[in-house]
Amino acid sequence: MALLQYSLRKLFYGIPLILGVTFISFLLMVYYGPDRTFELLGKNPSAEQIEQVRHQLGYDRPFLLRYAGYLKELATLNFGFSDSTGERVGSILKRTVPITLALVLPGFVLGNLAGIVLALIAAWHRGRWLDKLIMGGSVIGMSISFLIVIIAFQVIFSTPYGFNWFPVRGWEVHDLASYSRYVTVPTLATVFVTLGYNTRFYRAVLVEEMSRDHVRTARAYGTPPAVLLYRNVLKNSMIPIITRVMFSIPLVVISGSLLIESYFGIPGVGKVTFDAITTGDQPILKAIVGLTAVLFVVILLLTDILYRAVHPRIDLK
């Protein structure tokens, strides 16, 4: 009950954030955005025809009413129809979101897990050559652009100039075998790019925890390294780890998938967003911005609840 109350209050506090995001994006993308009047008109339109189309598009309504209309769309999750394909925005999202999740999830999980493992190794060997090797590797990894990694991995794994093991692009997934054929190269690229940042971040967190007194005491009692690292270090570092993992979710789903999907031609949310950007398909853009803001608020809430789960002393108030 207390949890429910807390959640509702937290979601309520998220409203200003959602209002801000939707207002700024509405102002920039729709109000000052492309004018579609003349796209829909034939040659030499009369003044009445122009007037009619503008009315149809809602351009003659006052700004605040149009913005309120957007909020209503967001509240009822009814974003209308895509400008370019005429398909219902809701059904586009229903089709593409699962593809994006299937695409980014393996890379996201592996990138974070591998980052934590490498960080544990580096932190345990702090200052010695293994640490220096891992940290040097992460600086190099951080310095290579995501786009370069994607192109290089495509050439290496999917073309005759490299191993030619996987399809160059596309997404024809029916079963596990075809899924693994299409997901491998994007996953490898994602892991490669995020590993440097993740390792550095997690190492800093773990090193801080390792220098605390309780770890020294546990060490003095002869706790085996694996137990020490798991029970004393990792468990106590969960707060910053959770924060990082949770807050990277919206970035991974939208921004991360946008580049991968438009490069590999995978029909997920990122590709839909990219196409909507290039064609100025406002119903889709409005839906994606609005839903991302909602996702953000939900993640803020979930993060707090997770804090509470790993640290019972944290009060939900």
Next chain:
Amino acid sequence: MTRPASDSIAVAGTHSGKGPWMRAGQKLRRDYYGLAGLLIVLLYFFIALGVWLGFWGQDWSAAGGGQWESAGREHWLGTNRLGQDIFQRAVFSVRTAFEIGLVVAVLSTLIGAVLGAVAGYFSGRWIDELVLWLKGVLDAIPFYLFVAAIAFAFKGSAYAMHIAMISTFWTTTGRLVRGEVIKLKHQEFVEAAKAIGLDEMRIIFRHILPNTTHILLVQATIVFVSAIKSEVILSFLGLGVQDGVSWGLMIAESTQEVLVGQFYNFITASLFLFILVMGFNLFSDALQDALDPRSTGSRP
């Protein structure tokens, strides 16, 4: 800031007045990776200056060769699909990168400093709430969509990318400065400034903000790197550099070329970008170590 005992004796002995900046400089001078990074950055800056002054990289758009010529005396790193010299294009792109990096780093650091300092000084009051809200909102808009939105609003202006980066990259700087100012504002020098009746804006900008310079410097280098890395991806997506040439545009061209086995364009642009980013990252790390009062000078 507490000094190790041996250090303060040395200072007392020489009367050199070794401040935190002197010590940071000394630490930096012992950090060979950081120095190598600085050297790389300076070298690139020198190349960019040369392009600005018209010494080199001027023939980047001339189609002076055949399609996909190999590297040779005429074209040092070969030519692209249109017969343009890849080396010239990569060199000219150094200038593009510095223009974007410098503009974005300077302006977004400035915004972050001002908003962060004001929010921190008035923490808990409405102006702080407003800045935090703005930061939350900007962080919650997907970046590429934001760039596209700015591009829509400014009717495809060549500076849409710059504006989008400046208006979103200040948030981390703002958060760090705000935290530092909250710590600083209870210190005695601020109390003293208040006691003699100085105006609040003067206290914030003349007395408190200069004490966050170490954060601003490090953040500016980090933002510079983010800006030139984002440029590459935005240019590939068609949202970045509109006229001229950049590593992002070169890599975007090369996505078609690599599939038919032409790698010069891709490798050249990637290496130019990688080395500069690497240099900046090394320098930025060293700067952070040197300016961090808690660090002991040994790299982690």
